[in-house]
Amino acid sequence: MMRLPWFDHRRPRSVAEVSKILAGEGPQAMLIAGGTDLLPNMKRRHQTPGVLVSLKGIESLRKANGTLGSGLTLSDILGMEKIPSGLRQAAAQVATPHLRNMGTLGGNLCLDTRCTYYNQNYEWRQAIDFCLKKDGDTCWVATASKRCVAVSSTDTAPALIALNAEIKLESASGERWIPVASLYQNDGIDYLSRKPDEILTAVKVPDGWKSTYWKLRRRGAFDFPILGVAAALRFSSGNTIEDARFALGAAASRPFLVEKAGAYLKGKRLTDDTIAEASAIIASRAKPMDNTDMDLYWRKEVADDFAGYALRELRGDDMRDTRLRIARHLV
Ligand SMILES: Cc1cc2nc3c(=O)[nH]c(=O)nc-3n(C[C@H](O)[C@H](O)[C@H](O)COP(=O)(O)OP(=O)(O)OC[C@H]3O[C@@H](n4cnc5c(N)ncnc54)[C@H](O)[C@@H]3O)c2cc1C
Numbered sequence: 001m002m003r004l005p006w007f008d009h010r011r012p013r014s015v016a017e018v019s020k021i022l023a024g025e026g027p028q029a030m031l032i033a034g035g036t037d038l039l040p041n042m043k044r045r046h047q048t049p050g051v052l053v054s055l056k057g058i059e060s061l062r063k064a065n066g067t068l069g070s071g072l073t074l075s076d077i078l079g080m081e082k083i084p085s086g087l088r089q090a091a092a093q094v095a096t097p098h099l100r101n102m103g104t105l106g107g108n109l110c111l112d113t114r115c116t117y118y119n120q121n122y123e124w125r126q127a128i129d130f131c132l133k134k135d136g137d138t139c140w141v142a143t144a145s146k147r148c149v150a151v152s153s154t155d156t157a158p159a160l161i162a163l164n165a166e167i168k169l170e171s172a173s174g175e176r177w178i179p180v181a182s183l184y185q186n187d188g189i190d191y192l193s194r195k196p197d198e199i200l201t202a203v204k205v206p207d208g209w210k211s212t213y214w215k216l217r218r219r220g221a222f223d224f225p226i227l228g229v230a231a232a233l234r235f236s237s238g239n240t241i242e243d244a245r246f247a248l249g250a251a252a253s254r255p256f257l258v259e260k261a262g263a264y265l266k267g268k269r270l271t272d273d274t275i276a277e278a279s280a281i282i283a284s285r286a287k288p289m290d291n292t293d294m295d296l297y298w299r300k301e302v303a304d305d306f307a308g309y310a311l312r313e314l315r316g317d318d319m320r321d322t323r324l325r326i327a328r329h330l331v
């Protein structure tokens with residue numbers, strides 16, 4: 001059985017109190033929300049914070065007044081009426097109902113990156129002399145690389161990037177709003193631009209987008225994404241596309257926007273030809289590494305299909321059968 005390392009536990013009642021603790025404790029403190037990612041990681045000794053600062057006692061983080069509080073659980077979000085469908089589909093496919101009842105939106109956005117050589121227990125990692133991301137100095141996926149290429153595996157981030165959402169970061173020295181896309185860096189170790197003393201407190205999701213999210217995973221019941229395609233479109237009169245945003249998840253160490261596909265579709269309509277061209281552009285940006293589930297060449301090929309499914313769904317095609325086939329691994 002894997003045991004948790006020792007740590008102090010704090011349960012503040014306000015964001016101001018959290019900021020004060022983080023400022024005082026420095027890098028030995030970590031935030032914990034639902035704990036569904038952090039606690040397993042601590043058991044594997046990926047992170048060994050001396051102090052855990054719980055966000056569970058802060059009511060304001062569980063509010064949805066024009067913005068979504070970062071402490072809302074994924075189940076809370078699924079229970080809300082006015083959630084864009086892309087975010088709803090992403091949240092609905094995170095983990096299992098139990099984990100969605102505990103796991104929060106903020107925790108999902110700050111999820112650690114993943115890799116076959118990293119998501120293992122301490123003894124397993126010790127047997128390969130560890131790796132660059134934790135306790136070692138070689139990347140076993142790209143041995144010449146000085147950068148860790150662990151995969152961003154959050155489902156809600158690509159959905160929120162496509163929706164052009166923003167997040168609020170608060171600390172003892174102030175607050176700032178940034179686009180969700182700017183939270184991420186293409187570095188498996190230093191994957192967030194968030195400063196260690198900053199708390200992600202809220203998410204602002206603009207209205208007016210028609211959106212969807214398609215996820216590739218081994219098991220339909222639950223599994224981390226090995227590809228996520230998020231799409232959001234705004235239409236002007238006559239079904240012409242006024243604005244288009246596409247984001248890929250689980251295809252690099254960060255979720256990212258595929259600007260070229262958005263630019264290509266602006267001013268056009270969704271026809272079989274424009275869908276094929278936009279899908280090819282999106283797929284050309286997916287450059288998966290061999291450090292997660294399933295064959296990487298196949299994962300890259302599937303990106304083209306998934307982008308096409310997303311666009312056809314946004315055109316109004318009935319894609320329910322395709323979703324069902326994917327859930328039953330018949331792609
Ligand atoms: C079996 C299993 C399957 C899973 N499948 C998926 C999946 O398919 N897709 C997916 O996306 N995730 C998956 N997860 C991961 C996890 O359950 C979710 O990502 C969940 O939303 C994480 O939220 P949390 O509140 O539990 O985060 P925590 O574990 O509490 O925190 C995660 C990280 O975020 C930081 N953090 C938390 N809240 C904040 C905040 N407000 N501000 C700044 N930093 C913060 C923590 O310090 C920690 O580094 C899975 C986990 C398990 C165990």
Ligand code: SF4
Pocket residue numbers: 114115116117118131132133134138139140141142147148149150188291
């Ligand atoms: S990508 Fe390389 S450095 Fe990063 S976790 Fe995997 S093996 Fe370790």
